Amino acid sequence: MSITRRNLILAGGLGTAGLTLAACGGGSPAKQDEDVTDITVVSGNNPWVQGLEKHLDRYAEETGVAVHLDTYGNEQLNDQYKVKLNASDDTFDVMVFQVQDVAREFARNGWLLDVTDRVEAESDWGWDDFQEAAREAVTVDDVVLGVPLMTERHVVYYRKDLLEKAGMAVPTTLDELEAAAEALHDPGSGMSGIAMRGQAVAAVTQFSSFLYSFGGDFQADGASALNSDAAIAAYDYYGRVLREFGPEGVTSMGWVEASALFAQGRAAFYLDADSQAYTFLDESSSSVVETVDFAPFPAGPAGSKPYSIVPWTAGINSFSRKQDAAWKFITWATSQGMLTTLMSEDTLPSPRQSSWDDDAAAGSFPAGLVTNVQATLDGVVGHDRPQVEQVAQAREYVGAPIIASINGEDVPAAATKADEQLQELIDAEAPA
Amino acid sequence: MITGTAPAGAEPDAAHLSAPGPVFRPEDHRPERRRGLRDRLGSWIDRHLKVLFIAPSVAYIATMIAFPILYTVYLSLTNSQGAVTRPFDMVGLENYTHWLTDTDRFWPATWRTIYYTALALALEMVFGLAIALLLRKSFRGQGIVRAAILAPLVATPVAIGMMWMLLLEPNIGIVNHMLGNLSLPRLGFLTSPGQALTTLALIDVWQWTPMVALILLAGLSSLPDEPYEAASVDGASRLQQFWYVTLPMLWPTMAAAMMLRAVDALKSFDVIYATKGRGGGSEHEVETLNILAYGQSFEFSQYGRASALLMIFLMLIVAALAVIHILRKAGQQ
Numbered sequence: 208m209s210i211t212r213r214n215l216i217l218a219g220g221l222g223t224a225g226l227t228l229a230a231c232g233g234g235s236p237a238k239q240d241e242d243v244t245d246i247t248v249v250s251g252n253n254p255w256v257q258g259l260e261k262h263l264d265r266y267a268e269e270t271g272v273a274v275h276l277d278t279y280g281n282e283q284l285n286d287q288y289k290v291k292l293n294a295s296d297d298t299f300d301v302m303v304f305q306v307q308d309v310a311r312e313f314a315r316n317g318w319l320l321d322v323t324d325r326v327e328a329e330s331d332w333g334w335d336d337f338q339e340a341a342r343e344a345v346t347v348d349d350v351v352l353g354v355p356l357m358t359e360r361h362v363v364y365y366r367k368d369l370l371e372k373a374g375m376a377v378p379t380t381l382d383e384l385e386a387a388a389e390a391l392h393d394p395g396s397g398m399s400g401i402a403m404r405g406q407a408v409a410a411v412t413q414f415s416s417f418l419y420s421f422g423g424d425f426q427a428d429g430a431s432a433l434n435s436d437a438a439i440a441a442y443d444y445y446g447r448v449l450r451e452f453g454p455e456g457v458t459s460m461g462w463v464e465a466s467a468l469f470a471q472g473r474a475a476f477y478l479d480a481d482s483q484a485y486t487f488l489d490e491s492s493s494s495v496v497e498t499v500d501f502a503p504f505p506a507g508p509a510g511s512k513p514y515s516i517v518p519w520t521a522g523i524n525s526f527s528r529k530q531d532a533a534w535k536f537i538t539w540a541t542s543q544g545m546l547t548t549l550m551s552e553d554t555l556p557s558p559r560q561s562s563w564d565d566d567a568a569a570g571s572f573p574a575g576l577v578t579n580v581q582a583t584l585d586g587v588v589g590h591d592r593p594q595v596e597q598v599a600q601a602r603e604y605v606g607a608p609i610i611a612s613i614n615g616e617d618v619p620a621a622a623t624k625a626d627e628q629l630q631e632l633i634d635a636e637a638p639a
Numbered sequence: 640m641i642t643g644t645a646p647a648g649a650e651p652d653a654a655h656l657s658a659p660g661p662v663f664r665p666e667d668h669r670p671e672r673r674r675g676l677r678d679r680l681g682s683w684i685d686r687h688l689k690v691l692f693i694a695p696s697v698a699y700i701a702t703m704i705a706f707p708i709l710y711t712v713y714l715s716l717t718n719s720q721g722a723v724t725r726p727f728d729m730v731g732l733e734n735y736t737h738w739l740t741d742t743d744r745f746w747p748a749t750w751r752t753i754y755y756t757a758l759a760l761a762l763e764m765v766f767g768l769a770i771a772l773l774l775r776k777s778f779r780g781q782g783i784v785r786a787a788i789l790a791p792l793v794a795t796p797v798a799i800g801m802m803w804m805l806l807l808e809p810n811i812g813i814v815n816h817m818l819g820n821l822s823l824p825r826l827g828f829l830t831s832p833g834q835a836l837t838t839l840a841l842i843d844v845w846q847w848t849p850m851v852a853l854i855l856l857a858g859l860s861s862l863p864d865e866p867y868e869a870a871s872v873d874g875a876s877r878l879q880q881f882w883y884v885t886l887p888m889l890w891p892t893m894a895a896a897m898m899l900r901a902v903d904a905l906k907s908f909d910v911i912y913a914t915k916g917r918g919g920g921s922e923h924e925v926e927t928l929n930i931l932a933y934g935q936s937f938e939f940s941q942y943g944r945a946s947a948l949l950m951i952f953l954m955l956i957v958a959a960l961a962v963i964h965i966l967r968k969a970g971q972q
Contacts, residue, residue: 282916282917285937285938292722293723293724295724312721312940315721315725316721397810405921406920407921408916454809455810455825455830456829458830459915473811597940600939603918606921610922
């Protein structure tokens with residue numbers, strides 16, 4: 208048969224129809240676990256995934272299951288999840304997520320598998336070994352949504368050489384911190400007294416420890432507490448030290464920019480998560496390897512109350528058709544042996560108590576940090592941002608008074624507006 | 640009286656014989672079905688050939704453009720949030736009235752979008768035309784110059800954002816270092832709420848002026864020589880030639896370049912997002928409509944609100960194109 212225009216169109220039409228039907232036809236029925244030859248892990252870029260990558264070949268050899276790893280920047284990660292899971296995507300199995308940011312929203316959307324029974328059933332693996340605060344952090348409304356991968360606490364990074372030269376002691380209270388920052392602030396020679404996050408949304412999590420140490424919190428008894436006296440005092444303090452002793456352009460700084468200043472020796476103090484310690488101890492990127500030291504979060508009027516949170520959690524995509532294989536991988540990657548190995552090889556702040564009790568693993572951390580971790584097991588606060596479903600929106604509200612304070616504007620007015628907005632959000636999310 | 644009829648089977652009469660009888664045609668005796676399958680479809684295809692050839696592109700446009708727009712219109716009338724698979728209600732035009740009465744975020748974002756576009760567009764047209772006029776005459780090293788001005792065009796927007804962020808960083812950036820060496824005041828650039836949007840518009844100018852110059856250069860090289868000859872015979876100066884000959888003849892090309900750049904500048908996203916992140920900075924100082932819509936959908940999961948915002952944004956783009964189109968017509972007359 209010769210190819211005519213007519214035949215060409217017929218063939219094209221049939222082909223297109225076939226492809227369309229194939230695409231619409233859905234997948235094959237759920238696979239049996241023994242059929243699984245590969246799984247896909249989606250994660251943000253974090254120390255856990257960086258350390259684990261080296262061991263993935265071993266997992267494939269031991270189990271015959273190849274692990275594909277997709278890593279994204281932290282902000283892109285949530286966009287990826289929202290796009291994929293809105294379309295009920297089953298092409299990835301393990302999802303590493305920021306429990307504080309998305310757990311409530313994802314759980315209500317039905318995107319995260321409930322693993323409560325699974326964590327309790329694995330007696331050899333040891334759910335009880337995970338620190339209590341870490342276990343609580345991944346539990347929302349009595350449902351366990353994943354396994355903690357690492358923990359982090361607020362810590363003070365400081366330049367011991369500068370403090371010694373000025374004859375000052377390491378600050379133990381927020382007043383002493385302010386005085387020390389003032390004494391070491393020397394903008395003429397490019398030295399800032401203190402560097403912290405000043406970008407509205409990014410600063411919220413680091414502002415939290417100040418808020419708690421002044422005796423406040425984002426919410427109290429299910430209502431917004433952003434215009435309490437404690438909150439206004441905390442806003443005032445945070446903005447004042449950055450305005451007077453902070454670097455230029457601080458309202459554009461997230462942790463990347465602020466930590467870069469400290470790593471380049473251009474700030475005397477830097478307060479942020481202790482999981483960043485490795486960046487200051489890396490000679491290729493830090494000029495303060497010899498001069499950096501660590502101190503616990505200073506005490507405010509209500510004592511020293513830093514946050515201690517689980518930044519990353521491994522859960523299971525509820526649309527995945529390889530959920531058992533995904534769970535098996537998670538238990539391997541969060542086993543006592545693996546997390547302790549990652550802690551000693553990659554300074555991953557392990558969520559397991561046994562890792563911190565292991566002298567070799569704890570020895571990979573600077574002594575100051577280990578002391579800080581052990582010292583802050585009690586008295587810490589297990590969240591570092593408002594506990595609502597729409598965390599991103601709440602962070603924007605909470606962040607606005609921080610900016611007003613840095614700019615020297617009316618803090619109580621900004622706090623009142625933020626309080627109203629957060630309350631509106633809490634009311635809108637309340638079950639009807 | 641005897642009446643009778645011819646018996647059955649009687650010979651036909653002469654009249655019948657002489658008339659042309661029914662001729663045997665094979666196709667009349669083919670089963671009806673066989674004929675339908677091939678020929679009927681075939682003749683249908685022949686009759687609808689034009690439609691069939693454009694059908695794939697129509698199907699593509701329907702799935703890739705029409706469906707998303709219609710779905711966005713639908714979502715914009717609902718209170719969908721969290722996930723599109725969650726139950727939601729129709730709320731009519733509530734999302735539209737929310738935005739049009741929002742003086743906190745929507746209207747500032749609209750003015751920022753217009754300011755950014757107008758500033759970038761004006762400077763790009765002026766500089767683009769100047770560069771095109773300079774490059775019009777051949778000179779030594781012309782190829783190198785043409786290639787060099789194209790460099791910003793080929794760079795990735797996110798890389799451009801990062802590069803400018805480093806250059807303009809107020810504490811360790813080289814630009815402020817140089818300003819300091821020249822005893823000039825240091826500037827906040829991207830970090831200063833008052834300067835960030837203008838800085839971003841200037842980065843857009845840096846990146847896209849070469850493209851405008853290229854388009855205008857192509858337009859210039861297609862202009863006929865006769866009007867210039869006539870103008871010089873009439874004693875027109877170089878400036879008069881430019882104003883009365885070059886500009887009117889180049890106007891259609893300029894309008895096309897403006898249209899391309901206006902759409903691009905209105906929907907600018909990548910460099911703004913790369914340099915200032917979500918929400919357009921701590922005080923939303925560079926939050927354009929695109930950044931606002933992105934935040935509403937990807938950060939806040941407010942799909943109804945975000946859809947309404949995008950529909951309003953679409954109308955703004957259509958309005959801007961209409962204005963340029965009217966200008967183009969007016970210029971041609």
